[in-house]
Amino acid sequence: xxxxxxxxxxxxxxxxxxxxxxxxxxxxxxxxxxWFGQLQEVELDNVDPAIxxxxxxxxxxxxxxxxxxDFTEKDSMVASVGEKEGxxxxxxxxxx
Amino acid sequence: xxxxxxxxxxxxESIVLLYSQPRIPRSALQIRCSSSLASKQxxxxxxxxxxxxxxxxxxxxxxxxxxxxxxxxxxxCLSQYGAQPNSNVCPVCMGLPGALPVLNERVVDFAVKLGxxxxxxxxxxxxxxxxxxxxxxxxxxxxxxQFDIPIARHGSIEVDLPVEYGGGHRKFGITRVHIxxxxxxxxxxxxxxxxxxxxxxxxxxxxxxxxxxxxxxxPDMRTGIxxxxxxxxxxxxxxxxxxxxxxxxxxxxxxDVNVSVRPRGQAAFGTKVEIKNMNSCAAMHRAIDFEILRQxxxxxxxxxxxxxxxxxxxxxxxxxxxxxRAKEGLADYRYFPEPDLLELVLKxxxxxxxxxxxxxxxxxxxxxxxxxGLSMQDVLVLADDKxxxxxxxxxxEQGADMKMAANWIMGDITAYLKTEKLSIxxxxxxxxxxxxLVSLIKDGxxxxxxxxxxxxxxxxxxxxxKEVIEAKGLTQISDExxxxxxxxxxxxxxxxxxxxxxxxxxxxxxxxxxxxxxSTNGRVNPILMxxxxxxxxxxx
Numbered sequence: 001x002x003x004x005x006x007x008x009x010x011x012x013x014x015x016x017x018x019x020x021x022x023x024x025x026x027x028x029x030x031x032x033x034x035w036f037g038q039l040q041e042v043e044l045d046n047v048d049p050a051i052x053x054x055x056x057x058x059x060x061x062x063x064x065x066x067x068x069x070d071f072t073e074k075d076s077m078v079a080s081v082g083e084k085e086g087x088x089x090x091x092x093x094x095x096x
Numbered sequence: 097x098x099x100x101x102x103x104x105x106x107x108x109e110s111i112v113l114l115y116s117q118p119r120i121p122r123s124a125l126q127i128r129c130s131s132s133l134a135s136k137q138x139x140x141x142x143x144x145x146x147x148x149x150x151x152x153x154x155x156x157x158x159x160x161x162x163x164x165x166x167x168x169x170x171x172x173c174l175s176q177y178g179a180q181p182n183s184n185v186c187p188v189c190m191g192l193p194g195a196l197p198v199l200n201e202r203v204v205d206f207a208v209k210l211g212x213x214x215x216x217x218x219x220x221x222x223x224x225x226x227x228x229x230x231x232x233x234x235x236x237x238x239x240x241x242q243f244d245i246p247i248a249r250h251g252s253i254e255v256d257l258p259v260e261y262g263g264g265h266r267k268f269g270i271t272r273v274h275i276x277x278x279x280x281x282x283x284x285x286x287x288x289x290x291x292x293x294x295x296x297x298x299x300x301x302x303x304x305x306x307x308x309x310x311x312x313x314x315p316d317m318r319t320g321i322x323x324x325x326x327x328x329x330x331x332x333x334x335x336x337x338x339x340x341x342x343x344x345x346x347x348x349x350x351x352d353v354n355v356s357v358r359p360r361g362q363a364a365f366g367t368k369v370e371i372k373n374m375n376s377c378a379a380m381h382r383a384i385d386f387e388i389l390r391q392x393x394x395x396x397x398x399x400x401x402x403x404x405x406x407x408x409x410x411x412x413x414x415x416x417x418x419x420x421r422a423k424e425g426l427a428d429y430r431y432f433p434e435p436d437l438l439e440l441v442l443k444x445x446x447x448x449x450x451x452x453x454x455x456x457x458x459x460x461x462x463x464x465x466x467x468x469g470l471s472m473q474d475v476l477v478l479a480d481d482k483x484x485x486x487x488x489x490x491x492x493e494q495g496a497d498m499k500m501a502a503n504w505i506m507g508d509i510t511a512y513l514k515t516e517k518l519s520i521x522x523x524x525x526x527x528x529x530x531x532x533l534v535s536l537i538k539d540g541x542x543x544x545x546x547x548x549x550x551x552x553x554x555x556x557x558x559x560x561x562k563e564v565i566e567a568k569g570l571t572q573i574s575d576e577x578x579x580x581x582x583x584x585x586x587x588x589x590x591x592x593x594x595x596x597x598x599x600x601x602x603x604x605x606x607x608x609x610x611x612x613x614x615s616t617n618g619r620v621n622p623i624l625m626x627x628x629x630x631x632x633x634x635x636x
Contacts, residue, residue, distance in 0.1 A: 012428060014230055022470035052223045056189055059244045062438035066165050066202035078182055078600030087181040088298035089281065091232040 004029040105404035118604070141477040151357045151395065153388045154365055155323045156315035160308050160328050162278065162348040163206050164340045167605035169277045169307035170197030171242065177346070190233030191306035196436050199224075203307040204247075206339040207275050208442065208450050210309055212334050213457055214270045220442045222247045224434040225276075229427060232299055233280040241310075243431040247440065254459045255329045258509030259473045269314030280304035296356075309339075315354070315365075320384035324377040327351045331377075332458040336482050342378050355384055355392040357402075366391070366403065368481055373409040373419055375383050383410035387417050415555045462483050469500060478507050490527030497536040504530060508551050523556035525551070542572045545618055574621040580611075581630045582620065586611045587632060597633065605633060 006029070008021045017025065071077060083090040138593075168175050171512035187195035211218050225243035251270035257263055274524055280301040311330060315325040319360040331349050334342035341348045347616065351374060357364035374380045387408070394402050408417040419542075461479040470478070479485050491501045505520075513520060525533075533554070537547050542565060550564045565571055573579060586608055587594055597604040608629050613620060 012430065047177065051221050053494050059238035061198060061201075061441060063204065064172070064198045066167050067166055068174050068199050069171065071173075074186065077190070077192070078185065081182075082100055085298055087183075088300060090180060090301055091297050094232055094282075094297055 004033070106408050107293050111467060114284060120331075148361055148392055151388075151392050152360050152516055153318055153370075154315045154356050154358065155317035155319075155383075155384060156269065156354045157313045157317065157323055157356075158310040158352045159325055159327065159340065159352045160278075161309040161310060161311065161330070161334055163203060164338070165200055165202045165307055167200060168305035169200055169203050170305055171195075173305065175306045177348075179302055180335070184200070184302045185304075189235070190235070190301055197240060197434075199440070203275060204440065204442070206307075206337075207247050207273065207309055207338055208336070208447055209337045209454065210311075211251065211273050212246070212447070212451050212454060213275060213337055214250035214251035214253055216251030218442060218447055219245055220444065220447075221245075221441045222274075224440070225431045226434050227276075227429045227431055229429060231279070232297055233282045233301075233304065235280065235301060235304055239277060239279065239436070240434055241276035243275035244439060246272045247442075248273040252404070253326065253329055253333070255322075255325045256459075256462055256472070256476060257321060257325055258476065263472060265532060266316075266325075268316040268322075271312045271314050271576070273309055273311050273410060274309055276457050277307050278303050278308050287566070308437070315324045320381040323353055323384050324381035327380055328366075328377045329458065331481070334480075336455055336458055338455075344374075351380060353380065355387045355391070357388060359393065359395070361632040362461060364409070366400070367404065367405055368406065369417075370407045371410055372407060372420070373411075375412070376576065379410060379412060382415060383417060384616045386410075386415065390417065405467060415526070425443060441449070455482075458482070468498060470498070474502050474506065478502060487502075487520050487527055491531050491534075494531030496531035497538055499533045501530065504534065504547075504551075508548055509555070512552060512555055523555045525554040526558070527553060529558070529560055536561055536565070540572060540574050540621060542570060543618065543622060546570050546572065549618075572621050573616055573619050574624060576624060576628065579625055580632070582612055582615060583608070583625070583632050586615060605629065608633070 004026055005018065007025045009029070010017055010022070081089050113507055163175075167173060168184075171186050173184045173186050173189055176184055179519065188197055208218060215629065222242060222245045224240050225242045228238040230237055249272045251273070253270060254266055254267045277323055280299055281303050283298040283300065313326060317326060327344070327349075331342040331344070334349065335339045342348055352369045352370060352372050353374070354370050354624055356368045358364065358366040367386060369391070371383050374383050389390065389402050391400075394400055407420045409420050410417055439444055458479055461482075462475050465475040465485075466472070477489050488501060488505055491505070492498060502610040509520070509525075510525065512518075513523070533547055534550070536542050537544050542561075546565070547561075550561065550568070550570065553559075553564055554561060573582075590608070590611065593607055594603050596607075609622075609626055612629065613624050614621070
């Protein structure tokens with residue numbers, strides 16, 4: 001596994017790190033990736049790939065009915081939005 | 097700056113010049129490009145313009161269909177067009193910490209319907225993934241979508257190209273159909289409403305979380321009209337299934353296209369250009385044809401390297417595609433399985449019962465009408481809108497003459513609907529009354545002309561044709577004896593003209609016919625009347 005390109009990762013995650021922070025975090029990320037890398041040692045020849053983890057519970061398919069249900073604290077939720085202009089949410093200039 | 101030649105793609109007689117760098121010699125541009133239905137040139141557009149014969153265009157279409165569910169994909173907020181901004185929101189669709197999505201079962205139902213209608217293989221087990229990027233209209237910082245295991249794959253759709261564009265039947269492949277959620281809406285304040293000039297932006301999250309089905313076609317289309325008709329057919333299928341309003345104008349059906357060209361015979365694809373911002377099938381047609389010509393012209397000048405993989409916008413005003421932004425490099429969406437959602441499992445019995453309950457699809461209706469003997473032109477009109485074809489079918493069930501019923505629906509009724517801005521479900525003339533009207537004309541009780549006169553009243557007020565005819569005393573006069581006495585009267589009242597006729601002015605026969613017609617307020621059977629007039633004038 002390639003060592004992490006901290007600069008690229010920061011760009012994708014929209015995070016800013018100082019050079020010191022970046023130098024410190026790079027090895028930490030590597031260690032986490034290597035720790036997961038242990039999974040590569042597992043024998044999978046006779047195992048069918050699972051689409052995703054989590055088994056289906058027969059009685060519940062994880063679906064909800066197409067019925068209207070409002071959040072009970074909707075007004076205070078919307079009121080707590082940082083910056084509004086009238087009914088719209090105001091966001092800073094979009095750069096890209 | 098580059099020298100530019102204006103490209104004007106207008107209506108009938110458009111001579112095409114090209115925005116390009118640098119100048120394209122006039123000889124390369126002996127092309128007529130038509131987007132107007134009225135153009136006679138267009139009927140030969142199944143023939144490729146000479147300048148394009150060395151090249152083949154490869155077109156693919158990506159369509160986003162907004163589903164007409166009551167609530168959003170992953171929460172119980174209303175999915176509602178035109179509501180006050182930020183009124184249909186909750187922690188889930190606003191992406192607040194701790195909120196968890198739960199899939200709307202009707203979204204699954206609609207997805208299965210569409211997958212089956214598009215002849216797809218359904219994945220009985222599929223999953224959701226996070227497509228991650230940052231944008232102000234995407235509250236969670238990711239869109240819940242389906243990446244590598246979509247709910248449906250490997251389908252197809254059949255279309256019939258409009259007669260005025262050369263007609264023809266096509267079958268286009270569908271690569272995949274998957275479920276995803278829509279983003280919110282951005283309004284760019286200041287800077288003339290454009291993104292680049294705005295000091296800030298305003299966000300409305302009502303649309304965030306609205307369920308979408310994304311349909312990706314195989315790159316099987318070769319012309320603008322093929323792609324436009326593909327989109328029109330997808331819209332028809334969506335409306336027919338009742339899963340959405342399928343309207344490009346309203347924004348509930350959105351199409352992006354990918355266009356590339358390659359020298360004919362070359363196996364490798366050319367550079368693919370994405371085009372966005374087409375608000376109608378007609379705009380798709382024009383945008384694609386423009387883009388094909390733009391790319392071919394660059395090739396012919398040896399400048400194919402200037403065709404870059406980018407997103408271009410269709411400008412309706414100037415009728416051209418323009419660069420949206422400089423190439424940024426491919427986005428890295430860092431897809432991974434959505435941990436908050438279970439695997440999407442379909443039961444075969446569920447799929448089978450949905451399949452059995454599917455309505456007759458537009459292509460099936462067209463084949464059925466063709467088999468009835470209707471012309472392709474009529475088939476395309478009658479089968480375009482399900483409510484119209486259902487009306488037509490009901491009229492036929494009542495025993496109406498097929499051709500006459502078709503003509504009444506496509507002609508007078510459609511004209512009335514257009515003027516009054518109504519749809520066929522608004523008219524008060526039921527299929528059985530139309531059938532009645534048709535049979536009364538067919539058996540000669542009234543003339544076609546009288547039929548046209550009473551139609552508006554029947555549409556507005558309902559009632560039966562017989563009632564209106566009786567109320568207005570409009571029964572057709574078909575008794576020969578009665579007609580004979582009417583003709584005698586007219587000849588008597590017009591001695592001068594009769595004299596002139598006998599002296600050789602044979603054109604006056606029409607005058608006498610007109611007079612008889614007028615004297616009966618249009619009620620006399622025209623064919624019989626003309627026969628009697630001819631007899632009385634000694635012509636037969």
